[in-house]
Amino acid sequence: MSRLELGFWSFPILLGLIFLRAPIGLAMFLCGLLGWIFAMNGNPTPILAKLKSETYTTFSNYSLTIIPMFLLMGQFATLSGMSSALFKAAESFLGHRRGGVAMASVGACAGFGAICGSSLATAATMSRVALPELKRYGYSGGFSTATLAAGGTLGILIPPSVILVIYAIITEQNIAKLFLAAFIPGILAAIGYVITISIYVRLYPGSAGTRPAVPMRERWKALAETWPVLVIFVVVVGGIYAGWFTPTEGAAIGAAGTGLVALVGGNLSWRILGEALIGTAKTTAMIFFIVLGAALYNNFLALSGAPQYLADFVLGQDYSPFFVLSVILVFYLIFGCVMDSLSMILLTVPIFFPVISGLDFGMTPEHVAIWFGILVLIVVEVGLITPPVGMNLFIINAMDRETPMTETYKAVMFFVGSDIVRVILLVAFPVITLFLIPA
Amino acid sequence: QEVTLSLHQFLPAQANVPKLILDVWADNVEAASDGRIKIDRFPSMQLGGRPPELMDQAIDGVADIVWTVVGYTPGRYPSTEVFELPFMMTDARAMSSAYWQMFEKHMKDTEFKDVHILGTWVHGPGMLHVNKEVKTPADMEGMKIRGGSRTVNILLEKMGATPVGMPVPAVPEGLSKGVIDGTTIPWEVTAALKVPELVGHHTEFEGNALYTLTFVLAMNKDRYEGLPADLQKVIDDNSGLEFSIFAGGTQADSDGPARALAVDNGNNIVTVSGADLDAWKEVSQPIFDEWVADMESKGIDGQALIDEARALMDAYEG
Amino acid sequence: MHRVVKWLSRASAVIGGIVLVILIVLTTLSIVGRELSKLGHALGESWFGQMLIASGIDEINGSYELTEAGVAFAIFAFFPVCQFYGQHATVDVFTSALPRRSLAWLRAFWEVVLAAIIVFISLRLYEGMLRYLGNGETTLFLQFPVWWSYAASVGAAAIASLTAIYCAWARIAEAATGRPILPEG
Numbered sequence: 001m002s003r004l005e006l007g008f009w010s011f012p013i014l015l016g017l018i019f020l021r022a023p024i025g026l027a028m029f030l031c032g033l034l035g036w037i038f039a040m041n042g043n044p045t046p047i048l049a050k051l052k053s054e055t056y057t058t059f060s061n062y063s064l065t066i067i068p069m070f071l072l073m074g075q076f077a078t079l080s081g082m083s084s085a086l087f088k089a090a091e092s093f094l095g096h097r098r099g100g101v102a103m104a105s106v107g108a109c110a111g112f113g114a115i116c117g118s119s120l121a122t123a124a125t126m127s128r129v130a131l132p133e134l135k136r137y138g139y140s141g142g143f144s145t146a147t148l149a150a151g152g153t154l155g156i157l158i159p160p161s162v163i164l165v166i167y168a169i170i171t172e173q174n175i176a177k178l179f180l181a182a183f184i185p186g187i188l189a190a191i192g193y194v195i196t197i198s199i200y201v202r203l204y205p206g207s208a209g210t211r212p213a214v215p216m217r218e219r220w221k222a223l224a225e226t227w228p229v230l231v232i233f234v235v236v237v238g239g240i241y242a243g244w245f246t247p248t249e250g251a252a253i254g255a256a257g258t259g260l261v262a263l264v265g266g267n268l269s270w271r272i273l274g275e276a277l278i279g280t281a282k283t284t285a286m287i288f289f290i291v292l293g294a295a296l297y298n299n300f301l302a303l304s305g306a307p308q309y310l311a312d313f314v315l316g317q318d319y320s321p322f323f324v325l326s327v328i329l330v331f332y333l334i335f336g337c338v339m340d341s342l343s344m345i346l347l348t349v350p351i352f353f354p355v356i357s358g359l360d361f362g363m364t365p366e367h368v369a370i371w372f373g374i375l376v377l378i379v380v381e382v383g384l385i386t387p388p389v390g391m392n393l394f395i396i397n398a399m400d401r402e403t404p405m406t407e408t409y410k411a412v413m414f415f416v417g418s419d420i421v422r423v424i425l426l427v428a429f430p431v432i433t434l435f436l437i438p439a
Numbered sequence: 440q441e442v443t444l445s446l447h448q449f450l451p452a453q454a455n456v457p458k459l460i461l462d463v464w465a466d467n468v469e470a471a472s473d474g475r476i477k478i479d480r481f482p483s484m485q486l487g488g489r490p491p492e493l494m495d496q497a498i499d500g501v502a503d504i505v506w507t508v509v510g511y512t513p514g515r516y517p518s519t520e521v522f523e524l525p526f527m528m529t530d531a532r533a534m535s536s537a538y539w540q541m542f543e544k545h546m547k548d549t550e551f552k553d554v555h556i557l558g559t560w561v562h563g564p565g566m567l568h569v570n571k572e573v574k575t576p577a578d579m580e581g582m583k584i585r586g587g588s589r590t591v592n593i594l595l596e597k598m599g600a601t602p603v604g605m606p607v608p609a610v611p612e613g614l615s616k617g618v619i620d621g622t623t624i625p626w627e628v629t630a631a632l633k634v635p636e637l638v639g640h641h642t643e644f645e646g647n648a649l650y651t652l653t654f655v656l657a658m659n660k661d662r663y664e665g666l667p668a669d670l671q672k673v674i675d676d677n678s679g680l681e682f683s684i685f686a687g688g689t690q691a692d693s694d695g696p697a698r699a700l701a702v703d704n705g706n707n708i709v710t711v712s713g714a715d716l717d718a719w720k721e722v723s724q725p726i727f728d729e730w731v732a733d734m735e736s737k738g739i740d741g742q743a744l745i746d747e748a749r750a751l752m753d754a755y756e757g
Numbered sequence: 758m759h760r761v762v763k764w765l766s767r768a769s770a771v772i773g774g775i776v777l778v779i780l781i782v783l784t785t786l787s788i789v790g791r792e793l794s795k796l797g798h799a800l801g802e803s804w805f806g807q808m809l810i811a812s813g814i815d816e817i818n819g820s821y822e823l824t825e826a827g828v829a830f831a832i833f834a835f836f837p838v839c840q841f842y843g844q845h846a847t848v849d850v851f852t853s854a855l856p857r858r859s860l861a862w863l864r865a866f867w868e869v870v871l872a873a874i875i876v877f878i879s880l881r882l883y884e885g886m887l888r889y890l891g892n893g894e895t896t897l898f899l900q901f902p903v904w905w906s907y908a909a910s911v912g913a914a915a916i917a918s919l920t921a922i923y924c925a926w927a928r929i930a931e932a933a934t935g936r937p938i939l940p941e942g
C-alpha cells in the first residue's frame with residue numbers, strides 16, 4: 001500500500017476505533033503509531049526514536065502552556081463567587097420580563113465566558129447558580145437545562161477560548177486577532193439566545209413563570225458587584241490585544257488575578273485550592289492526551305501526503321469556494337452530534353485548512369484563516385448542544401436528575417436553530433467577523 | 440521512482456532558504472536521477488517535533504534529510520562554533536567554503552559521525568536592528584537584545600546589554616511591545632518579520648559580520664548508504680563544497696533586497712568602520728580566549744580551528 | 758492498593774498544580790518587573806526613575822524556558838488523576854446500546870490498551886532522557902542540561918504508568934465481578 005493510500009485508509013479506521021469507544025486520544029495515537037510503522041515499510045525504528053522526544057516536546061510547547069493556565073483561571077473564577085454575582089446582576093435587570101430569568105442566565109453565561117476559557121466549566125458553574133433559581137420561578141425542566149447548555153457554549157465563543165488557542169497554533173495564526181474576531185460573533189450568539197428564549201416562552205407560555213421587578217437602585221448595586229469580572233476581562237483580553245503581554249503571559253496574569261479575587265473573597269481554603277488544582281489536572285490531562293495523539297496522527301497524515309492530495313483534488317474541481325466551505329461546515333455539524341469539539345478541531349483542521357487556504361474568497365489569507373477559525377469554532381460549539389452527544393447537555397442533565405434527557409433534547413433544538421441562523425449570517429457576511437481586524 | 444526521500448525543515452515553503460536553496464537542490468537531484476529519486480518536501484515542521492530535534496530526526500530516520508541550524512543544539516557540535524565567533528566572518532561564500540573543508544577534515548568522523556552531511560553553510564552578515572542609534576559598544580549599555588547564538592549572547596553581556604532569549608518568530612511581537620530594544624539577525628530575515636517597520640536603526644559592520652549562524656543539510660546515514668551506487672553518485676554530485684558555497688552565497692545575496700526595504704522606509708543605517716570597528720573587535724576578543732579555553736576542556740584545539748578558518752577564508756577566491 | 762493509588766494520583770496532581778501556580782506567579786512577577794523597568798527608563802533622570810533602575814528590577818530572565826520545562830512536568834503529573842477518575846474523552850453513542858457486561862469488558866479492553874500505551878510512552882521518554890544525558894545538550898538561554906527537564910517528567914510519567922496499570926486491573930475486575938471499583942468523574 002502506498003503512503004497516500006495508508007493516509008486515506010487511516011481515517012475510517014480511526015473513526016471506527018473512536019466509535020468503538022476507544023479514548024479519542026488513544027485512538028489517534030494508535031493510528032499515528034501504526035501509520036508511521038507502515039509508512040516506513042514496517043521499520044519501527046524511526047517512530048520509536050521520534051517518541052523519545054515527542055511527548056515532552058508536545059507538553060512543553062510554550063503556546064500550549066496557555067491552556068492549563070486558562071483552565072486554572074476558570075477554576076478560580078468558579079470558586080470566587082463571581083458566577084453568582086453575575087447572575088444576580090443579570091437577573092435584577094431582566095428577571096421580571098417574560099422568560100427573563102432564562103435570559104439572565106444567558107447574560108451571566110456571557111459574562112462568565114469573558115473570564116473562563118471552557119464551555120463545560122461555564123455550563124457547570126452557571127448551572128449551579130442558575131438552575132435552582134429557574135426552578136424557583138417555575139421554568140420547565142427541559143427549557144432550563146437547554147438554556148444553560150446553550151449559554152455554556154458562550155464560554156468558548158466569547159474570548160478567552162481554549163479552542164481558539166488550539167486553532168491558532170495549528171494554523172499559525174495570531175491568538176490576539178482570533179480573540180478579537182470572536183468577540184462580535186460571541187455577542188451575537190448571546191443576543192440570538194435571548195431572542196430564542198422570547199420566542200420559546202411565547203410558543204410555550206407554561207414553560208416560564210414570572211417574578212416582580214427589582215428597584216433600579218438595587219439593580220445598579222448588583223451590577224457594581226461584578227467589577228472583578230470586568231477588570232479581569234479588560235486586563236487579560238484587552239492586555240493581550242493591546243500588546244501589553246503575550247497570550248501566555250495574559251493567561252498567567254488572569255489566573256493570578258482570579259486566584260487573588262478568590263483568596264480575598266475568602267473562598268480559597270487549602271482544601272478548596274487542592275480541589276481546584278485536581279479539577280484543572282483532570283481536564284488538562286484529558287486535553288493534552290488528545291493533543292498528543294492528534295500530533296502523532298497529523299504528522300503521519302502529513303507524511304502520507306493525504307491532506308495535500310485532498311486539497312489539490314478539491315482545488316482542481318473548480319467548485320465555488322462557498323460551496324466547499326458549506327460542505328465542510330455541514331460535515332462539522334454532523335460530526336458534532338457524536339464527537340467533542342477539541343478532538344474535531346485537532347483531527348480535521350489540518351485536513352481542511354489547506355483546502356480552505358487554497359480557495360479564493362476575495363480576502364487576504366489571514367482574513368480567510370481568521371474567518372474560517374471563527375466559523376469552525378461556532379459549528380463545533382453547536383456540537384456541544386446537538387443531540388445525542390452534547391457534552392454540555394450531559395453535564396447539565398447530570399446536575400438536574402429530575403429532567404429527562406428527552407425534554408432537554410427537545411428544547412435545545414430551538415437554540416441549535418438560532419446557532420444555525422447565526423452561522424449562515426456569518427458565512428454570508430464575513431465583515432461581521434472581520435471588521436475589527438485590519439487587513 | 441525507486442526512492443522517495445523526505446526533506447524536513449522548520450521554515451514555511453515560500454521562505455528564501457526552502458525556495459532558493461533546498462528546492463533547487465531537491466529539483467536538481469530529482470532531475471539528475473532521471474526521476475528515480477523523488478524528494479517529498481515537508482516545510483514548517485510538518486512531520487512533528489521542534490527545530491532542535493531535526494538533527495536527531497535525521498540520525499534516527501524520522502526524516503531522511505533535514506535542514507537545520509547547528510546552534511539549535513548547543514553543546515553538541517562545538518567545533519562549528521568557530522564560524523559563529525564575533526567578527527570571524529567576512530564573506531558568506533568564503534566561510535561556507537572553509538566550513539565544508541574543515542567539516543571534512545575535522546568533524547565528519549567525529550561530531551557528525553551519526554549523519555551523512557550534504558552541505559554546510561552560513562548566512563549573510565549578522566548585524567543589529569535597534570530602536571536607537573548604535574555606533575560604539577558603549578551605545579549598547581542597558582539595551583535588551585535578542586541574541587542570535589550562544590556566542591552573541593556572551594558578547595551582548597560583555598557590552599552591558601541584556602541578551603533576551605526568544606524564538607525568531609516572536610521577534611516582531613517583542614519589538615512592538617518593547618520587550619526587546621533590538622535584535623541580531625541578518626538583513627535577509629528582516630523582510631518577512633517586517634523589522635524595518637518596527638525599528639528605526641540598523642548597525643552594519645564594514646567588511647565584517649557581528650556573527651553568523653551555521654547550517655547543515657543532513658541525511659540519514661543508513662538511508663544514504665542503502666542507495667544504489669549510481670544514486671549515491673547523484674546525491675554526491677549535487678552536494679559538498681560547491682553546493683555549500685552556492686547555499687551560503689544565495690542566502691547572503693538575499694540580504695540586498697531586504698536592505699533596500701529598510702532604505703525605502705527611510706531608516707537610519709549605520710556602517711561601523713575604522714576605529715569604531717576596532718573597539719567592537721576589542722570587546723569581543725575575550726570571547727575568543729574563553730572559547731579556546733572551553734574547547735580545550737573538550738579536547739579540541741580551538742586556536743588551531745580559528746587560525747585554519749581564517750587561512751581558508753583568506754585563500755578563498757570567489 | 759486502591760487508597761494508595763488514589764492518594765498517589767491526587768498528590769501527583771496537586772504537586773503538578775503547585776508547579777503550575779509557581780510558574781503563573783513567576784510569569785506575573787516577570788511582567789511586573791518588565792513594566793517597572795520600562796517605567797524606570799521612561800522616568801530616566803527623576804529620583805524615582807533612578808531608584809527603579811538602580812534597584813535592578815526587571816523581567817525574570819529565562820522564565821520562558823522554565824515555563825516550558827515546568828508545564829511539561831505538570832502535565833505528566835496530571836495524567837494519573839485523569840486516569841483514575843476515568844476522564845479521557847470517549848464517544849459513547851454507538852456502544853451505549855450494549856449490555857452492561859459487554860460494555861464493562863469493552864471499557865476494560867481499552868483501559869488495558871491505554872495502560873500499555875502510557876507505559877510505552879513513559880519508557881520512550883526515559884530513553885529520551887538518556888539521549889540528552891549522553892549528548893551534553895543544554896537549553897539555549899539558561900543553558901541548563903536538557904535532561905534535567907526530561908528527568909522531572911520521567912518521574913511524573915512513572916506515577917502515571919503505575920496508575921494506568923492499576924486502573925486497567927481495576928476495570929478488568931469491574932467487568933469480571935460487575936461491581937464498580939473506580940470512581941466516575
Ligand code: NA
Nearest residue numbers: 113155158160
Ligand atoms: Na471564554
Ligand code: NA
Nearest residue numbers: 336337383389
Ligand atoms: Na453534539
